[in-house]
Amino acid sequence: MNPENAIEVRDVRKYFKVYLDKGHMLRERVIHFSRNKYEKREVLKGISFDVKKGESVGLIGKNGCGKSTTLKMLTKILRPNAGTIETKGRVCSLIELGAGFHPDMSGRENIYINASIFGIKAKEVDRRLNDIIRFSELEDFIDNPVRTYSSGMYMRLAFSVAINVDADILLIDEILAVGDNAFQTKCFNKLKSLKDQGTTIVIVSHALGQVEKLCDKAVWIEKGLIRKIGPARKVCSEYLDVMEKERIARAEVEYRMLMEEANTVAAGAADEEEQEKIQARVRSGSYRTLSFQCGPDARREGSGEVRFTSINVYNSRGDKTLDFNINDSLIIEMEYESDLDGALGNFSVNFTRSDWVYCYGTTSKLQTGEFIPLGKKGRVRFEIDALKLLADKYYIDLRIHGTGKDVYDCIFSMFEIRIINPEDEPKESGIVMMDCSWKVEE
Amino acid sequence: MVQRMKEIYEYRDMIYSLVRRELRGRYQKSVLGMLWTFINPFFQILIYTLVFTLIFPSSIENYYIYLMTGIIPWTFFSEALGQGAGSIVGNADMTKKIYFPREVLTISSVTAKFVNMLLGFIVIFIFLIFSPVGISAHILFLPVIFIAEYMIALGFTLMFASITVYLRDMEYIVNVLLMAWIWGTPIMYDISLVPAPLQKILLLNPMTSVIVSYHDLLYYHALPGVLTVIMLYVVGLVLLLLGETVFVRLEGNFAEEL
CATH class of the missing domain: 1.10.8 (Helicase, Ruva Protein; domain 3)
Structure with missing residues (x-):
């Protein structure tokens, strides 16, 4: 073992026996003797990594990827089926x-x-x-x-x-959710001070913010293999990117399934009661049909005389995405259809931060001075050349108004976008970025 | 094996606090508290005394003394095995989530019962003093038998506790076994009353020698045979090693099986 290391994990493999028909009782064991078959479910397929003394490492990955199993093997609760794990010093597991x-x-x-x-x-x-x-x-x-x-x-x-x-080594599994906020902060600070005192820390967490703040290094485990090891900030943000893409892909599949169901209803394939049920679901989830990018908390209101039929968010390169860097451009493309002939419309866009601070809002009428004449179908583009909001999550609300206060269609929290600061150390805090400079005068 | 013993020894504080938890925690909410540890054996003995002097007078003189000197050590043995068998399964949460030598759980469980027996002996002493049988210096030799019985009980319990993790029936099998076992041990009767061929079979039961030794010391005021004591220790050591070997073999997958 390298004297600099506190933990050495070498090509560790672990599988669990999943009994298809498990019986702990003697009777079951005897009767189903031949049926005592099991499947080997490989949880870890050969992972290796080192943790240096005094280093803190975060294990990240989706549920069931093998993070907690790894941690349990570090504590010696579970034993690897192959490979070796060496630790130096007193291990304490939380x-x-x-x-x-x-x-x-x-x-x-x-x-x-x-x-x-x-x-x-x-x-x-x-x-x-x-x-x-x-x-x-x-x-x-x-x-x-x-x-x-x-x-x-x-x-x-x-x-x-x-x-x-x-x-000497502290192993933590997703437990910083202890007590109220004040106590959590205290725990977090305690962990930081332990780290400063030279305690080696390995932490498993889905709270990537905590991992980023506490850990020097992150190990991203995917399907029992190490996908990436590197500086916590970098690995975490890459992980988030991939997770976001997966979420969008998943939402797309769900959206297609919903559409298929709607088509089945139209084809009259199902009986009446079932039709109603499906229609209710289609209605309540109708904002989903607008875009697969739609946020998890979206809500739709409005009279529906004029309505969105499709909304998408793009970056400057024309990719559909919800992740933006500060100063990136953001484009929202809205398609609508209208039952009203020759009506006038006013489109509005609002940004709200994840903690419900209202950040920005504007309408087409305010900016252009004109209402938009609504055809039977049409498309409106909203473009922001440079996003000036600081790194956080934001919700975008979209509305179609008439000339007065009447709201034709309104979707709250339609999109949940993430603004990222590409620099390692943010230079500003607050809500927005401002053009400013410092000069020292003699 | 030596490494393992050392590790268990390192965790002696855990054994201490688990034993304490079991002894204190058990009666914590009751009004009489720890006093129950004495009240239980006291009434157990009192009832036996009443039954066997008034209802079934026995041919053995001062039968209740004879009985209690056997029944208290037996209660330890039977509780140690009966409840100790579930000591790992019963602490599944701990076993699954924290590392420590797993034997600690079994040892603590057996030790708690052992301490209960020692307290029971205080009651026995009190009865002895006030009975015609009386008390003699032979009681100084008791610890030798205590330790032997502890080893035998721990050996069996380690084995049963680790098997129970894989085969939950073991816990119940042990209890059925104990029901028969008590009659295969000369607690209620004297071994000399048993026909000779059967006696040999009874002597195969390590608990026979244990109980006979207690009778010798407390009831007959005699020292047990040297050979008997040596045999007890040999059997105790073998059982302990066997129990530990089985335990270590099975222990690897505890966390997964539970």
Whole structure:
């Protein structure tokens, strides 16, 4: 083992036996002796990586890709079927919090039990007891039985024990969701300070923001293989890109299925009751038919006399996408149809940040000074030459108004776009970018 | 194996706190609390005494003393096996999520029962003092038998606990086995009353020698035979090694099976 490394994983493979017909009972085992067949499901197909001492590494990937299995093998709970894993120093895993807690015993006593399961001597707990209690913020309740705790208090106590263990290697599985916001921040800061003190950290998380902030390196596991290892920022953003593309592809398939269903209804293939059901679903999901890019929280309102038939978002290269860099151009192409002959219309676009801060909005009438004469069918393009919003997620609302306050069609949160700062370190904070400069004058 | 023993020893604090949890946690909510550890054997003995002096008088003199010196150690053995068999399955959550030597769970379970037995012996002593049988210096020799019985019980339990993970019936099989086992051990009767050929079979049961030794020390005020004690330790060690070997062989897949 390289002395610089805290963890070395070499060509590790792991499969689970999935019993097609599992019987734990003797009777079942005997009767179905011949049927005790199982499938080998390969979870890890040979992964290798190193973690240097003091480094923090994030394991990312989709559900079921093998991240947690990897972590469990690092803790020695599971054993690899092939390959080797070596670790140096004391390993502490924050996988299961509150293991061995006895509900009828006091918080203080449970600290000792819980700590001993992590392999910590009672003497050591004596020394750290005050730190643990202070960190958990449960001073007033520490001598009450744990069963009287709220679930948040319970988790806080458990987390405090786990994090106050002097470990050389800390393994964390998706547990930074402990307690309220303030406590979460505290945990996160504690992890950071542990990292600064030289603790090696391996973390499995779907909260990529946390991984980016805490980790030096990210390992992206896909279908049991390592797809990419590199700086956390880079790997995370690449991972997000791919996930977004997959989501769009999936949405496209769902959209096609919906259309097929709608066609079946039109063809009258299904009976009446079924037809109604399908129609209801088509109506409620009708915004979906506008674009497969549509956001998960979209809502449609309006009279429907004039309505969108298709909406797409493009970048400057003409690709359909929802990811943009700051200063990129953004194009929204809207197609509509109208039941009203010769009516006038006004199109509006609004941007709202993910935390519901309204950021920007405009209408065609305000900008051009004219209403748009609506034909039976038509197409309107909205173009932003340079996006000045800072990196975050934004929702786009789209509307067709008449000349007054009447709304023909309105889709809230039609798109959920992500604006990314291509630079490593953002230079601004807030909502928008402004052209500005600094001059020092003598 | 030595490496493994060392590791288990490293986790002695965990064993300590799990035993404590089981002993204290069990009666935590009750009014009498830990006192129940004494009340239970006390009433157990009292009831046997009443039944066997008033209802079924036995040919054995001071039969209730004879009985209690056997039944308390037997209760330890039977609870250790009966409940210890489920010690891994019952702690599935911990086993699946945290690393520690798995034996710790079984050892803690058996040790908690063992401590209960030791407390039960205090009750036995009290009864002995007030009975015509009396108490003698032979009790100083008791720890030798305690340790032997502990080893035998732990050996069996390690085996059963690890098998139970793969075959849940084991837990119930063990309990049926124990039901028969109690009659295959001279607790309620004296071994000399058993026909000679059957006696040999009974002696194959390691618990026979254990109970006979307790009787010798407490009831007959005699030292058990040297050979018996040596045999007990040989059997104890063999069972312990066998139990541990089976456990280690099966332990690898615990987290997946549970």
